Amino acid sequence: MSNHGSDQDDTRELLIIYATETGNAQDTADYIARQCRRIHIRCRISNIEDITVTDLLYETVVVFVISTTGSGVEPRSMTPLWTSLLRSNLPKDTFEDLSFTVFGLGDTAYEKFCWAAKKLSRRMQSLGATEFVERGEGDDQHQLGLDGTLRPWTESLVTRLVDVFPLPEGLQIEPNSRLPPPRVSLKSADDQKADDQEARILGLPYYQATVKANRRTTPPEWYQDVRQIELGFNEDIMYEPGDVAVIHPITQATEVEQFLVSLDWGENLDNPLEFKKNVYDQSIPPHIPKVTTLRCLFSRFLDFNAVPRRAFFQFLRHFTTDELEREKLDDFLSVEGADELYEYCYRVRRTIQEVLQEFRSVKIPMDYIFDVFPPLRPREFSIASSVTKHPREIQLCIAIVRYRTKLKLPRKGVCTSYISALQQGDAVQVGIKKGFIKLPTNLHTPVLCIGPGTGIAPMRAVMEKRIALGAYANSLYFGCRSSQKDHHYGSEWKEYSSQQKLHYRVAFSRDQPEGEKRIYVQDLIMEDAEHIWNVIGLHKGWVYISGSSNKMPSAVKEAIARAVEIRSGLSADAAQKYVRDMVLEGRLMEECWG
Ligand SMILES: Cc1cc2nc3c(=O)[nH]c(=O)nc-3n(C[C@H](O)[C@H](O)[C@H](O)COP(=O)(O)O)c2cc1C
Numbered sequence: 001m002s003n004h005g006s007d008q009d010d011t012r013e014l015l016i017i018y019a020t021e022t023g024n025a026q027d028t029a030d031y032i033a034r035q036c037r038r039i040h041i042r043c044r045i046s047n048i049e050d051i052t053v054t055d056l057l058y059e060t061v062v063v064f065v066i067s068t069t070g071s072g073v074e075p076r077s078m079t080p081l082w083t084s085l086l087r088s089n090l091p092k093d094t095f096e097d098l099s100f101t102v103f104g105l106g107d108t109a110y111e112k113f114c115w116a117a118k119k120l121s122r123r124m125q126s127l128g129a130t131e132f133v134e135r136g137e138g139d140d141q142h143q144l145g146l147d148g149t150l151r152p153w154t155e156s157l158v159t160r161l162v163d164v165f166p167l168p169e170g171l172q173i174e175p176n177s178r179l180p181p182p183r184v185s186l187k188s189a190d191d192q193k194a195d196d197q198e199a200r201i202l203g204l205p206y207y208q209a210t211v212k213a214n215r216r217t218t219p220p221e222w223y224q225d226v227r228q229i230e231l232g233f234n235e236d237i238m239y240e241p242g243d244v245a246v247i248h249p250i251t252q253a254t255e256v257e258q259f260l261v262s263l264d265w266g267e268n269l270d271n272p273l274e275f276k277k278n279v280y281d282q283s284i285p286p287h288i289p290k291v292t293t294l295r296c297l298f299s300r301f302l303d304f305n306a307v308p309r310r311a312f313f314q315f316l317r318h319f320t321t322d323e324l325e326r327e328k329l330d331d332f333l334s335v336e337g338a339d340e341l342y343e344y345c346y347r348v349r350r351t352i353q354e355v356l357q358e359f360r361s362v363k364i365p366m367d368y369i370f371d372v373f374p375p376l377r378p379r380e381f382s383i384a385s386s387v388t389k390h391p392r393e394i395q396l397c398i399a400i401v402r403y404r405t406k407l408k409l410p411r412k413g414v415c416t417s418y419i420s421a422l423q424q425g426d427a428v429q430v431g432i433k434k435g436f437i438k439l440p441t442n443l444h445t446p447v448l449c450i451g452p453g454t455g456i457a458p459m460r461a462v463m464e465k466r467i468a469l470g471a472y473a474n475s476l477y478f479g480c481r482s483s484q485k486d487h488h489y490g491s492e493w494k495e496y497s498s499q500q501k502l503h504y505r506v507a508f509s510r511d512q513p514e515g516e517k518r519i520y521v522q523d524l525i526m527e528d529a530e531h532i533w534n535v536i537g538l539h540k541g542w543v544y545i546s547g548s549s550n551k552m553p554s555a556v557k558e559a560i561a562r563a564v565e566i567r568s569g570l571s572a573d574a575a576q577k578y579v580r581d582m583v584l585e586g587r588l589m590e591e592c593w594g
Contacts, residue, residue, distance in 0.1 A: 013042045014044075016063045017051055017065070018064075021067055021077075022380075025065045026283055028105060030281070035157070039173055043063075048064075060098065062098060062101075064121075068105070071436070072112025082120070093127075096128040100124055103137075104118065111553070121135045134156075136156075137149065144338065176314070183282045183370040184278055184369075185367055190272060194291045195290070207430055210232050210427060214423065222486065227398045229398060240461075241461035242436060245383050246379070247419065247429075269293065272293060273293060285302070288301055302370075302373040304351070306351065307351060313329055315368065315371060319364050329359070378415070386468065438589065449476045451546040452547050453486075454488070455592070456478055472500065477507075477521045479507040479520050481510040507523060525560060530567055532563040536582065546592060560579050
């Protein structure tokens, strides 16, 4: 990448390509574009699914923003480009004129941290592209959230870009504190009727469902509220074990009203509004109706219960009229104030709504709603049923997210709160997405499922389908705290095993007397080394691991390797390689979530 003089201003442009599964990479692309604006570089932003190898040949500078999903896998939207990039007939100098960098989004709690970004970076270099800024790795576990890694990395990107594209004469780097233009202009559309459209689930087949049941399966006093949700459809739907249901939450009407009243927008709640996009390099939530209302936007499209990003406080700084509030916000945004902001907001998971209740003099100009409020995101849940056993139905096993921090009110998950309040007969929009599980076509091939906690959901789908097809070489290892409180689908497992259709093992971690070692699924796997080797080694069985705990999959794979070592006579290293090879052969699959 050579230095460009100021006479080449038309080249002060780059392409940001994002690959996202749940939207964070798109937000990140928006943020990078805003930072590039400060140095007068124009960014075009593209979803990776719209990009081909040929498109890349026409680019000179590209910033990739790539998340990782499903245990080291690239987001689905990236698969077509990724497959083309892997073609062996691409010459080694394909991208010799291209400078690129990658910012990965990931979570260090997963074994394959930022895997998709790493793979892409390596492949681009092997095809001749130059990595002009070292790859960045965003980590969900950072105490300041994504901002903790994204901000310093973007600073280094900006510095490098200024090096390469010196600022044209007369132009300065704009300070971060400058108020960006709003993403949209809103105007009243009194003569038109608002369309109270649902938020669509992007790029997926989606269906109208009716709630048939919403049952709490754990006792009221139990620490975790787990729900059995049954959704009925009046058409045939198709899904396979491992597939996930995507549900778009709707915020409760009273909550939306109270919030809009608190912003002084109560009088405009139902006034029809039209909006025009003002800026080319920032996104707005997809599928917003052409004529809408504040009520519709805050019920279905915008999230005021999210924990705010740092940029939110930057906007508040512009929109407060109170000197003391401004000082407080300046403190939060200063380098020295980072810890204070962490304590105030991130550690206790304070929400946008709660922050606004404290900064009372803030008046948000309505045109800034898409800048200040993040999109209300759909969430994914592994389906716990099979169409074979439950036609026209989807069943889910969901733990309602609720926990305490130092703040008085308990913290609640946005989507699971919506789900927990669903009543029989309510309508829900459901998208169906392919999961990462595949079943063996040969019914004699044994399967071994390990799904502790709500990780049991996709395993129930596997068992229902296998048993309905007459495949009885099934093993299930389940773990929970108590035989009485959270033994999900326990009676079904007992019945299948009494019919010799299932080898069922369960670890109740808290049922032992005080002081005794707690037992988990990995302990049972090690105890059952002979059975495990019989299934995976002698009969070439397939293994599925599923659960919400990030550390569990590696502990389970470790235990399987130990079992292999004990029974097969392989060395410890060879046994570990055996398990890694099972992953490569596609006979060990994971469906895990954070
Ligand atoms: C089901 C699931 C699987 C994930 N697997 C990984 C993983 O294997 N490695 C990793 O670094 N991060 C993993 N993550 C974390 C995401 O990469 C991270 O949350 C990121 O911010 C998501 O960005 P996106 O919204 O653009 O897709 C996973 C997240 C989920 C929900």
